[in-house]
Amino acid sequence: xxxxxxxxxxxxxxxxxxxSKPWLNRLFAMEAKQFLTAVDSVxxxxxxxxxxxxxxxxxxGKSTIGRMIVGLQKPSSGxxxxxxxxxxxxxxxxxxMAMRRRIQMIFQSPYASLNPRWRVKHIIGEPIKAxxxxxxxxxxxxxxxxxxxxxxxxxxxxxxxxxxSGGQRQRIAIARALASNPEFIVxxxxxxxxxxxxxxxxxxxxxxLQRDLGLTYLFISHDLSVIRYMADEIGVLYLGRxxxxxxxxxxxxxxxxxxxxxxxxxxxxxxxxGRTADTVAGEIPDxxxxxxxxxxxxxxxLAVDLCKKERPEVREFGAERARVACHLCETEAELA
Amino acid sequence: xxxxxxxQVSDLIVEFPVRxxxxxxxxxxxxxxxxxxxxxxxxxxxxGKSMCGAAIIGLIxxxxxxxxxxxxxxxxxxxxxxxxxxxxxxxxRIAMVFQDPLTSLNPLVTVGRQLVExxxxxxxVSASEAQRRAIALLEEVGIPAAATRVDAYxxxxxxxxxxxxxxxxxxxxxxDLIIxxxxxxxxxxxxxxxxxxxLKRLCRERGxxxxxxxxxxxxxxxxTDRVAVLYAGRLAEIGPxxxxxxxxxxxxxxxxxxxxxxxxxxLNKLSQIPGSMPNLRAIPKGCAFNQRCGKAxxxxxxxxxxxxxxxxxxxxxxxxxxxxxxxxxxxxxxTE
Numbered sequence: 001x002x003x004x005x006x007x008x009x010x011x012x013x014x015x016x017x018x019x020s021k022p023w024l025n026r027l028f029a030m031e032a033k034q035f036l037t038a039v040d041s042v043x044x045x046x047x048x049x050x051x052x053x054x055x056x057x058x059x060x061g062k063s064t065i066g067r068m069i070v071g072l073q074k075p076s077s078g079x080x081x082x083x084x085x086x087x088x089x090x091x092x093x094x095x096x097m098a099m100r101r102r103i104q105m106i107f108q109s110p111y112a113s114l115n116p117r118w119r120v121k122h123i124i125g126e127p128i129k130a131x132x133x134x135x136x137x138x139x140x141x142x143x144x145x146x147x148x149x150x151x152x153x154x155x156x157x158x159x160x161x162x163x164x165s166g167g168q169r170q171r172i173a174i175a176r177a178l179a180s181n182p183e184f185i186v187x188x189x190x191x192x193x194x195x196x197x198x199x200x201x202x203x204x205x206x207x208x209l210q211r212d213l214g215l216t217y218l219f220i221s222h223d224l225s226v227i228r229y230m231a232d233e234i235g236v237l238y239l240g241r242x243x244x245x246x247x248x249x250x251x252x253x254x255x256x257x258x259x260x261x262x263x264x265x266x267x268x269x270x271x272x273x274g275r276t277a278d279t280v281a282g283e284i285p286d287x288x289x290x291x292x293x294x295x296x297x298x299x300x301x302l303a304v305d306l307c308k309k310e311r312p313e314v315r316e317f318g319a320e321r322a323r324v325a326c327h328l329c330e331t332e333a334e335l336a
Numbered sequence: 337x338x339x340x341x342x343x344q345v346s347d348l349i350v351e352f353p354v355r356x357x358x359x360x361x362x363x364x365x366x367x368x369x370x371x372x373x374x375x376x377x378x379x380x381x382x383x384g385k386s387m388c389g390a391a392i393i394g395l396i397x398x399x400x401x402x403x404x405x406x407x408x409x410x411x412x413x414x415x416x417x418x419x420x421x422x423x424x425x426x427x428x429r430i431a432m433v434f435q436d437p438l439t440s441l442n443p444l445v446t447v448g449r450q451l452v453e454x455x456x457x458x459x460x461v462s463a464s465e466a467q468r469r470a471i472a473l474l475e476e477v478g479i480p481a482a483a484t485r486v487d488a489y490x491x492x493x494x495x496x497x498x499x500x501x502x503x504x505x506x507x508x509x510x511x512d513l514i515i516x517x518x519x520x521x522x523x524x525x526x527x528x529x530x531x532x533x534x535l536k537r538l539c540r541e542r543g544x545x546x547x548x549x550x551x552x553x554x555x556x557x558x559x560t561d562r563v564a565v566l567y568a569g570r571l572a573e574i575g576p577x578x579x580x581x582x583x584x585x586x587x588x589x590x591x592x593x594x595x596x597x598x599x600x601x602x603l604n605k606l607s608q609i610p611g612s613m614p615n616l617r618a619i620p621k622g623c624a625f626n627q628r629c630g631k632a633x634x635x636x637x638x639x640x641x642x643x644x645x646x647x648x649x650x651x652x653x654x655x656x657x658x659x660x661x662x663x664x665x666x667x668x669x670x671t672e
Contacts, residue, residue, distance in 0.1 A: 057524035057525065057526065058524055165612045166612075167612055168612075195380035195381055195551065195612070195613070196380065196551070196553070196592060196595055196596050197380065197591060197592060197595050197608065197609040197612070198380075198612055199595070199597075200595035200596075200597070200606040200607065200608040200609075201608045201609075201610075203597070203606060204605065204606060204608055207605075222524070222525070223597075224525075224599045225554075225596075225597040225598050225599045226597050228597065228598075228599055228603070229597040229603065229606065252599065262526060263525060263526070264599065265529075266525045266526045266528070266529035267525055267554065267599050268525075268528070268529075268532075268552060268553075268554025268555045268557070268558050269554050269557065269558065269598065269599060269600060270553045270554050270556075270557045270581060270593070270596055270598055271557065271581075271582070271598070271600065271601065272554075272557060272558055273557050273558070273577060273578045273581075273582075274558065275557075275558045276532075276533050276536060276558070277529040277532075277533065277558070279526070279529045279530045279533055280526055283494050283495070283496050283497075283524070283526070283527055284524070
């Protein structure tokens with residue numbers, strides 16, 4: 001990574017949810033409070049104009065990180081830095097609004113994220129009004145420009161969301177995200193609800209917009225093939241922790257963490273006829289009672305005693321400076 | 337393997353009367369499945385793949401019904417059987433596995449009782465024998481400590497384990513044919529790989545035929561022997577999986593393969609098929625794909641193409657008709 005300040009940084013980011021039963025139940029059952037650590041000391045930087053992707057299975061904390069980065073949820077610990085400023089430490093409302101304008105989000109379901117009672121032009125124009133970016137008379141012109149930018153017709157502005165297909169709705173969601181001229185967009189599984197042929201339209205649109213407008217993306221997905229197509233750098237999450245962070249080619253050519261290798265192996269491949277993937281036993285464990293040491297050790301066929309006892313810290317490996325949290329990678333590096 | 341295929345579907349038509357007319361979610365679909373074979377039904381949402389599955393097992397919801405064609409199981413017609421006879425076939429000779437394991441299990445009954453009930457409905461065995469079989473089935477689908485887990489309720493299982501229970505239920509009466517409708521779509525990739533490996537093993541060991549309905553080309557490639565590509569309720573292409581996926585002939589299949597991102601191979605810009613699948617109320621005249629197809633000729637807008645052999649597969653496309661073939665022989669790609 002270069003010396004310049006990254007646009008977005010997560011510093012030691014953590015999210016803990018209180019999942020205890022109501023206090024009276026606890027009193028009768030003599031139970032202690034229960035906490036779920038959804039995100040645990042996550043660190044990454046996103047340079048301007050680049051795409052950082054988070055990949056992980058359900059419950060890995062990828063959406064929680066996305067929500068914390070856009071400010072929809074306050075982190076339990078750590079910081080979100082935007083151009084070096086701590087987002088959650090800003091108390092001045094005006095400055096906070098100015099910050100929020102620079103960050104937008106695209107959600108997974110284009111069915112749930114658009115108000116069914118609003119015309120498309122109002123949906124797209126809403127951020128412009130909310131941030132008071134231009135006189136009301138100019139908004140329609142800007143909305144038409146945005147519709148054109150995402151490949152919709154001007155007349156589509158008069159319609160309601162239900163008149164559009166899933167792919168077109170996601171275009172509307174993208175147009176809305178662009179309305180406040182943001183620099184950074186969090187995309188939370190933006191194509192998971194779409195069919196393949198439509199998915200490629202939306203992915204290509206997002207890439208073109210990034211190139212034309214110099215956007216920075218945090219791209220969240222569970223699909224490695226989509227991640228590979230979109231990302232410059234990738235972070236692999238397992239039970240709320242980043243187990244590996246590397247640039248795209250390094251991660252796909254030389255995955256180091258056993259979990260990353262397992263994900264790569266389990267992903268179905270269109271060119272692997274008749275292949276039976278070497279499956280890893282088990283499923284993601286209960287996040288309330290995480291395994292001791294490395295949380296992947298119960299499913300890792302390489303695990304040794306140390307993995308059960310001590311949590312591996314993130315260290316840099318190789319010339320590509322891949323960051324991996326694994327005891328075995330450390331041992332290998334020492335032997336080499 | 338005898339000469340008669342286990343399942344023969346020919347010219348199947350499913351229609352739903354609506355106020356404006358009649359919708360045809362399945363339009364003259366025909367295919368065969370042999371014992372021990374896995375046939376994939378692939379297509380985007382609304383292509384009619386689930387409806388095909390439901391038609392075979394006789395679970396089309398009213399007012400929809402089969403209005404044409406026939407379904408033969410071991411040579412014997414089953415699409416026109418009275419409901420009582422069909423109920424005896426359903427579960428016994430044809431079993432179904434649905435996408436969401438939580439909704440296909442009764443939450444108030446232990447998995448053991450659900451298994452025993454299914455076994456005793458279809459097989460003449462005593463209660464204790466059924467219980468013994470239930471435990472054996474749970475072991476067969478890879479549930480650890482089956483003898484104690486048999487008394488657990490569905491919510492006490494994880495998503496992957498629940499889908500294993502559903503598979504055990506499907507196998508309970510030793511069916512000849514299993515229809516699996518998106519069995520792993522709700523699961524994480526690592527668990528999906530486990531379930532797919534299990535499905536392949538069961539199919540091999542028991543010699544049962546499987547119809548696997550999915551939208552995931554990777555799953556199709558790795559699991560199926562033959563694949564049928566559906567578009568707007570019609571068969572676009574059917575043939576051996578390797579032939580269809582690695583050298584697709586129908587412009588829709590070509591476009592679908594080119595717009596599928598992959599975890600290996602090149603990183604060129606994904607090609608995209610313009611537009612989206614037509615609504616059932618507005619299927620264009622002639623070939624249903626004509627408006628999105630870059631290769632369409634005049635005839636594509638007039639007549640519905642019929643399946644003709646092309647290389648190793650069968651393809652419904654006028655481009656391969658001798659009349660048009662002379663003009664556009666070499667180019668078979670979809671639009672960029």
